[in-house]
Amino acid sequence: MTAHTAEALALAQSACAHMFEADVASRITMGMSLMHCAPGEAQLQMTVTSNHVNGLGLCHGGFIFTLADSAFAFACNSRNQASVASGCSIEFLEASVLGDVLTAQATEQLVRGRAGVYDIRVSNQEGATIALFRGKSTAIKGTVLPV
Amino acid sequence: MTAHTAEALALAQSACAHMFEADVASRITMGMSLMHCAPGEAQLQMTVTSNHVNGLGLCHGGFIFTLADSAFAFACNSRNQASVASGCSIEFLEASVLGDVLTAQATEQLVRGRAGVYDIRVSNQEGATIALFRGKSTAIKGTVLPV
Amino acid sequence: MTAHTAEALALAQSACAHMFEADVASRITMGMSLMHCAPGEAQLQMTVTSNHVNGLGLCHGGFIFTLADSAFAFACNSRNQASVASGCSIEFLEASVLGDVLTAQATEQLVRGRAGVYDIRVSNQEGATIALFRGKSTAIKGTVLPV
Amino acid sequence: MTAHTAEALALAQSACAHMFEADVASRITMGMSLMHCAPGEAQLQMTVTSNHVNGLGLCHGGFIFTLADSAFAFACNSRNQASVASGCSIEFLEASVLGDVLTAQATEQLVRGRAGVYDIRVSNQEGATIALFRGKSTAIKGTVLPV
Numbered sequence: 001m002t003a004h005t006a007e008a009l010a011l012a013q014s015a016c017a018h019m020f021e022a023d024v025a026s027r028i029t030m031g032m033s034l035m036h037c038a039p040g041e042a043q044l045q046m047t048v049t050s051n052h053v054n055g056l057g058l059c060h061g062g063f064i065f066t067l068a069d070s071a072f073a074f075a076c077n078s079r080n081q082a083s084v085a086s087g088c089s090i091e092f093l094e095a096s097v098l099g100d101v102l103t104a105q106a107t108e109q110l111v112r113g114r115a116g117v118y119d120i121r122v123s124n125q126e127g128a129t130i131a132l133f134r135g136k137s138t139a140i141k142g143t144v145l146p147v
Numbered sequence: 148m149t150a151h152t153a154e155a156l157a158l159a160q161s162a163c164a165h166m167f168e169a170d171v172a173s174r175i176t177m178g179m180s181l182m183h184c185a186p187g188e189a190q191l192q193m194t195v196t197s198n199h200v201n202g203l204g205l206c207h208g209g210f211i212f213t214l215a216d217s218a219f220a221f222a223c224n225s226r227n228q229a230s231v232a233s234g235c236s237i238e239f240l241e242a243s244v245l246g247d248v249l250t251a252q253a254t255e256q257l258v259r260g261r262a263g264v265y266d267i268r269v270s271n272q273e274g275a276t277i278a279l280f281r282g283k284s285t286a287i288k289g290t291v292l293p294v
Numbered sequence: 295m296t297a298h299t300a301e302a303l304a305l306a307q308s309a310c311a312h313m314f315e316a317d318v319a320s321r322i323t324m325g326m327s328l329m330h331c332a333p334g335e336a337q338l339q340m341t342v343t344s345n346h347v348n349g350l351g352l353c354h355g356g357f358i359f360t361l362a363d364s365a366f367a368f369a370c371n372s373r374n375q376a377s378v379a380s381g382c383s384i385e386f387l388e389a390s391v392l393g394d395v396l397t398a399q400a401t402e403q404l405v406r407g408r409a410g411v412y413d414i415r416v417s418n419q420e421g422a423t424i425a426l427f428r429g430k431s432t433a434i435k436g437t438v439l440p441v
Numbered sequence: 442m443t444a445h446t447a448e449a450l451a452l453a454q455s456a457c458a459h460m461f462e463a464d465v466a467s468r469i470t471m472g473m474s475l476m477h478c479a480p481g482e483a484q485l486q487m488t489v490t491s492n493h494v495n496g497l498g499l500c501h502g503g504f505i506f507t508l509a510d511s512a513f514a515f516a517c518n519s520r521n522q523a524s525v526a527s528g529c530s531i532e533f534l535e536a537s538v539l540g541d542v543l544t545a546q547a548t549e550q551l552v553r554g555r556a557g558v559y560d561i562r563v564s565n566q567e568g569a570t571i572a573l574f575r576g577k578s579t580a581i582k583g584t585v586l587p588v
Contacts, residue, residue: 025207029176029198051176054220060172061232062216066209073201073208085208087381087430089236089530091577093553110570112534117573119560129551132558134575136381136532234528234577236383238430240406257423259387264426266413276404279411281428283385283528319501323470323492345470348514354466355514355526356507363503367495379502383530 008039012078015144016042019077026070030063034074040108040118042074048100059096067104068120068133075106076116076137077144083116083137094130101125104133114139155186159225162291163189166224173217177210181221187255187265189221195247206243214251215267215280222253223263223284224291230263230284241277248272251280261286302333306372309438310336313371320364324357328368334402334412336368342394353390361398362414362427369400370410370431371438377410377431388424395419398427408433449480453519456585457483460518467511471504475515481549481559483515489541500537508545509561509574516547517557517578518585524557524578535571542566545574555580 004012016037026032026044031051036043046052046067054060069088076083096102102122109117120133151159163184173179173191178198183190193199193214201207216235223230243249249269256264267280298306310331320326320338325345330337340346340361348354363382370377390396396416403411414427445453457478467473467485472492477484487493487508495501510529517524537543543563550558561574 022204023201023207024197025199025201025210030209050171052172054170054172054217056166056229056231057169060170060213060216061220061235062177062209062213063172065212065216065235066207069207069209069212070201082203084203084242085239087236087238088208088212089234089383089575091234091558092232093551093556093558095231109573110534112570115534117532117534129553132550132575134530134532134573236428236530238411240404240409240411256426257387259423262387264385264387276406279403279428281383281426316498317495317501318491319493319495319504324503344465346466348464348466348511350460350523350525351463354464354507354510355529356471356503356510357466359506359510359529360501360503363501363506364495367502376497378497378536379533381530381532382502382506383528385528386526389525 004039011080012037012039015078015080016074018145019074030066032067032070037074037078039078040075042071042078042106044071044104046102048096048098048102050098053098059100061092064096064102064122064131065090065133067102068122068131071104071106071120072118072133072135075108075118080144081139082142082144083139086136086138088133088135090131090133092131094128096124096130151186158227159184159186162225162227163221165292166221177213179214179217184221184225186225187222189218189225189253191218191251193249195243195245195249197245200245206247208239211243211249211269211278212237214249215269215278218251218253218267219265219280219282222255222265227291228286229289229291230286233283233285235280235282237278237280239278241275243271243277298333305374306331306333309372309374310368312439313368324360326361326364331368331372333372334369336365336372336400338365338398340396342390342392342396344392347392353394355386358390358396358416358425359384359427361396362416362425365398365400365414366412366427366429369402369412374437374439375433376436376438377433380430380432382427382429384425384427386425388422390418390424445480452521453478453480456519456521457515459586460515471507473508473511478515478519480519481516483512483519483547485512485545487543489537489539489543491539494539500541502533505537505543505563505572506531508543509563509572512545512547512561513559513574513576516549516559521585522580523583523585524580527577527579529574529576531572531574533572535569537565537571
C-alpha cells in the first residue's frame with residue numbers, strides 16, 4: 001500500500017465511514033464489514049450466510065459481485081469526490097459456500113480526468129482468490145461528505 | 148422470441164421452477180419474481196425496496212447486477228444442463244431509485260460446445276434500459292432437475 | 295434492420311465513405327472492405343491472409359478484434375456525430391485460419407446522452423460466429439464530415 | 442518482478458523466441474519488438490507508423506488491443522504450456538498518434554487449473570498509461586516448443 005498524508009487518510013476514513021453508515025444495502029442486507037479505507041483503497045468483508053445462497057447451494061455470484069462493487073465504490077469515493085460506476089467486469093474463479101468469509105480488496109489502477117479504473121480481488125478465508133473484478137468510475141458533481 | 152416445442156418449453160419451465168424454489172438469494176433476500184422461462188430465455192422482476200438502497204440513496208449497482216445474473220442463470224440452465232457463470236460484464240446506463248420496478252430479460256446469443264453467451268437487458272417500469280449485462284457460461288456435469 | 299429515412303441513410307453512407315477513405319489502418323494494412331452502412335449499423339469484411347497469421351498459424355485475435363472495432367467505429371459515427379471508443383470486450387469462440395472470409399456486423403443497442411453501446415458479431419464464410427464484441431462509445435465534439 | 446529459477450527463465454525465453462519468430466502478424470505486419478519475457482511476464486514495444494493510423498488520424502484502437510493481446514499471448518505461453526485467449530476487455534484511456542512508442546507490459550494475476558488471468562498495461566514514451574487490458578486464457582493440449 002502507498003504512503004498517504006495523515007490528512008488524506010483522515011479524509012478517506014471520514015468519507016468511507018459516512019458512506020458506510022448510509023449504505024443499508026451493503027451494511028444490513030448483505031452484512032458487510034468495512035475493514036480498511038485509505039485514498040484509492042478499501043477492504044470489505046462478508047460471511048456467506050443462508051441469505052446468500054442460490055439454487056445450487058452456493059453463494060449467489062451476484063453477491064460476490066456486490067461485495068467487490070462496494071469495495072470499488074468506497075475506493076473511488078475515498079478522496080471525497082463523488083463518483084459512480086459506469087461499467088464493471090468480473091471473472092468467477094472458484095465457488096463459495098455457506099460459512100466462507102470473503103474479503104474484497106480494492107486497489108486504484110489509474111485516475112485520468114474524471115475517469116478511474118479500479119481492480120478488486122475477492123478471496124476466501126484460506127487466501128484463495130475466488131473472483132477478479134475491474135470497475136470503471138466516473139466522477140460526478142458533489143462531495144461524499146456534506147459541505 | 149423463438150418457437151419452441153411443447154416438450155422443450157415444459158422442460159425449461161420445470162427446470163426454472165425447481166431452481167427458483169431453491170434460490171433463497173434471488174427469491175427471498177432480493178425479492179425477485181420469475182416472470183417467464185423458455186429454452187435459452189428468462190425474465191425476472193424486482194421492485195427496489197429500502198433493502199436495496201446504498202449510501203447515495205440509489206439501488207446498489209450490485210443488486211442490479213444480481214437481478215441480471217439471476218436471469219442469466221435461469222436462461223443458461225433452462226435446457227436442464229447444469230451450467231455456471233465464468234465471467235460477466237455490465238454497463239450501467241441509468242440510476243434506479245426506491246419503488247422502481249426492474250425487469251431483466253435474458254436472451255441466448257450463442258451456445259458452442261460447453262460455452263454459452265447470454266445478453267441481459269435490465270429496464271425500469273418506464274421501459275428505459277438501465278443496464279446491459281453480458282454473461283459467459285460453462286456447462287458442468289449434471290442436470291438441474293433431479294434424475 | 296430498422297427502416298431509416300432516405301436522408302439519414304445518405305448521411306450514414308457519406309460519413310462512412312469519408313471515414314473509410316481516410317482509414318489506412320482498416321483499408322490498407324488490414325485489407326477490410328466496407329460492405330454496408332446505415333444509421334447505427336455497419337458491416338465490414340476481411341479475408342485472412344498471411345499478414346494476419348500469428349505464431350500458432352491462426353489469425354491473430356487482435357486482428358479479429360480490429361475488424362469488430364472498425365465495424366463498431368463506423369456504426370457509432372454513422373450519424374455524423376464524432377464518437378470514440380471508451381471500452382470494449384470480446385469473447386473468442388472459434389479460431390480462424392488462412393483464407394477464411396470474416397464478416398463483422400455492428401448493431402446499435404442503445405444511445406443515451408453521449409454514451410452508446412454496440413454489439414458486433416464476427417462470423418466466417420460458413421456463417422459460424424467466431425467472436426462476440428461489445429463496445430461502449432462516447433460522443434465528442436465535432437462531426438465526421440467536414441462542415 | 443518475481444524471482445524465477447534460471448531454468449524457468451530460460452524456458453520462458455526459448456518459448457517466447459520460438460513464438461515470436463513464427464508470429465508474422467506481430468513481428469512483421471504490426472512491427473512489434475519483444476523486449477522481455479519471463480515466466481508469466483512479457484513486454485512488447487511498437488512504434489505508431491502511418492500503417493497504424495485510422496480515419497481520425499490516430500492509432501487504430503484495434504492495434505493498441507493487438508499489442509496488448511500479443512503481450513498477453515507471450516505471457517500465458519511462457520511456461521511452454523500452449524494456451525489461447527478465451528476473452529479480453531480493454532479500457533481506452535488516451536489516444537495515441539504517429540511516432541508514439543507504445544509499450545505493453547503483461548503480468549500474470551492468477552493461474553487456476555486450465556484458466557489464467559493476465560493484466561496488460563499499455564503506456565507511451567512519456568510513461569502515460571493509454572490502455573488497460575485484461576485477458577483470460579485457457580490451456581490447451583500441447584507445448585509451445587517442439588518436443
